[in-house]
Amino acid sequence: MDPRRNPYAPGAGSRPPELAGRDSIIESAAIALDRIRNGLNAQSVILYGLRGVGKTVLLNKIRLDCEDRGFISVSIEAPEAKSLPAILIPALRSALLKLSRLHVAKHWLKIASDHLNGFTRALKIKYNDIEVAFDPKIGLGLADSGDLDYDLTELIKSIGRAALESKTAFVFFIDELQYVEEGQLASLIAALHSANQNQLPITMVAAGLPQILGKMGKAKSYAERLFKFVPVDKLETDAAKSALIIPAKKENINFDAEAIDEILKETQRYPYFLQEWGKHSWDLAVGSSITSADAKQATKLAISELDASFFRVRFDRLTPKEKDYVYAMAELGAGSHRSGDVAEKLGKGVSAVAVVRNSLILKGMVYSPAHGDTAFTVPLFDGFLKRTLSVPVNEIDAI
Ligand SMILES: Nc1ncnc2c1ncn2[C@@H]1O[C@H](COP(=O)(O)OP(=O)(O)OP(=O)(O)O)[C@@H](O)[C@H]1O
Numbered sequence: 463m464d465p466r467r468n469p470y471a472p473g474a475g476s477r478p479p480e481l482a483g484r485d486s487i488i489e490s491a492a493i494a495l496d497r498i499r500n501g502l503n504a505q506s507v508i509l510y511g512l513r514g515v516g517k518t519v520l521l522n523k524i525r526l527d528c529e530d531r532g533f534i535s536v537s538i539e540a541p542e543a544k545s546l547p548a549i550l551i552p553a554l555r556s557a558l559l560k561l562s563r564l565h566v567a568k569h570w571l572k573i574a575s576d577h578l579n580g581f582t583r584a585l586k587i588k589y590n591d592i593e594v595a596f597d598p599k600i601g602l603g604l605a606d607s608g609d610l611d612y613d614l615t616e617l618i619k620s621i622g623r624a625a626l627e628s629k630t631a632f633v634f635f636i637d638e639l640q641y642v643e644e645g646q647l648a649s650l651i652a653a654l655h656s657a658n659q660n661q662l663p664i665t666m667v668a669a670g671l672p673q674i675l676g677k678m679g680k681a682k683s684y685a686e687r688l689f690k691f692v693p694v695d696k697l698e699t700d701a702a703k704s705a706l707i708i709p710a711k712k713e714n715i716n717f718d719a720e721a722i723d724e725i726l727k728e729t730q731r732y733p734y735f736l737q738e739w740g741k742h743s744w745d746l747a748v749g750s751s752i753t754s755a756d757a758k759q760a761t762k763l764a765i766s767e768l769d770a771s772f773f774r775v776r777f778d779r780l781t782p783k784e785k786d787y788v789y790a791m792a793e794l795g796a797g798s799h800r801s802g803d804v805a806e807k808l809g810k811g812v813s814a815v816a817v818v819r820n821s822l823i824l825k826g827m828v829y830s831p832a833h834g835d836t837a838f839t840v841p842l843f844d845g846f847l848k849r850t851l852s853v854p855v856n857e858i859d860a861i
């Protein structure tokens with residue numbers, strides 16, 4: 463079929479042609495945000511799930527919807543090795559600029575921007591990755607103690623007051639939250655908690671890998687009361703079918719039932735894979751329907767493409783010891799595994815391989831679904847490893 467008309471959208475954060483099966487998450491996030499804007503009690507949402515389930519897409523959808531309803535928002539992606547102040551400062555600056563365009567909250571806006579200046583000045587010394595400039599004369603004594611907990615609370619509260627005065631609410635959207643260092647995450651939660659207790663219309667909606675559950679609980683035990691942790695999983699069967707069928711139907715193209723069965727089986731209904739299979743099936747089909755032969759051929763193409771890119775780039779980020787660990791997991795089969803079993807497979811003690819497991823968790827490659835268990839954050843990663851198992855690691859590096 464004409465690739466120019468191919469509607470499918472595989473890719474990180476690419477808006478799918480049909481955002482299937484997520485209406486209830488979108489609605490509950492909107493209700494929580496509207497309540498917070500109105501000074502009512504609500505838990506903002508934290509979306510968590512494996513790679514490629516559609517967290518970023520959902521975060522973007524929730525953000526665009528709330529902007530349509532008059533909220534002020536900023537969107538941040540936490541990179542792996544940057545401090546929270548370094549990513550927050552430019553975002554909060556842009557928030558204050560957006561609030562200033564409303565031309566209402568003059569008083570609190572001035573205070574909030576002085577706080578931000580003080581905050582930047584004090585933390586620039588402590589964190590050496592803050593690139594934003596500050597005025598040395600403005601905001602002396604405001605949010606500039608150098609203590610992140612205290613300063614961030616002051617700053618968040620003053621921005622909350624500016625939002626309240628502007629009769630709006632301010633929401634920051636943080637993606638890849640698992641990469642925020644635990645102590646800094648604790649400061650952020652404490653600041654939002656304080657704003658929440660003061661009924662200020664400021665909150666966070668975030669997304670990340672499943673490790674954020676444990677990380678946030680460890681950072682602050684009350685995180686669970688402040689936020690609603692919403693799992694984002696593979697799609698239900700009907701939603702997965704809609705994700706494939708509806709975009710094609712809009713172009714007067716149908717899927718044969720066997721083609722749908724093949725794609726649902728191979729992708730296990732993971733959204734990113736559905737887009738990949740949809741794209742390949744479309745490109746392969748001739749005429750006005752996508753057949754089971756097209757879907758089977760799409761499986762071959764999609765897998766070889768994923769092996770060369772999606773899975774491969776993640777594998778390449780691992781050290782030799784980490785590679786041994788993930789291979790041991792793959793050899794044990796799909797699903798999660800007891801850390802003891804992985805260690806045994808490697809012929810080592812649990813404590814001897816604990817460091818490797820921890821670094822894999824920090825890199826976002828694996829997580830712990832239950833105490834002592836380990837699973838991949840990338841769906842179907844075990845399949846990739848098994849396909850490459852017969853090839854020694856040094857030869858894989860050369861592929
Ligand atoms: N509800 C959905 N229906 C159909 N396709 C979807 C849906 N959600 C996401 N997708 C598709 O899945 C792919 C991955 O989405 P997204 O980047 O949001 O996942 P993610 O969970 O943020 O992944 P990562 O953890 O790697 O950042 C995109 O190609 C997107 O179009």
Ligand SMILES: [Mg+2]
Pocket residue numbers: 474475517518519637
């Ligand atoms: Mg994402």
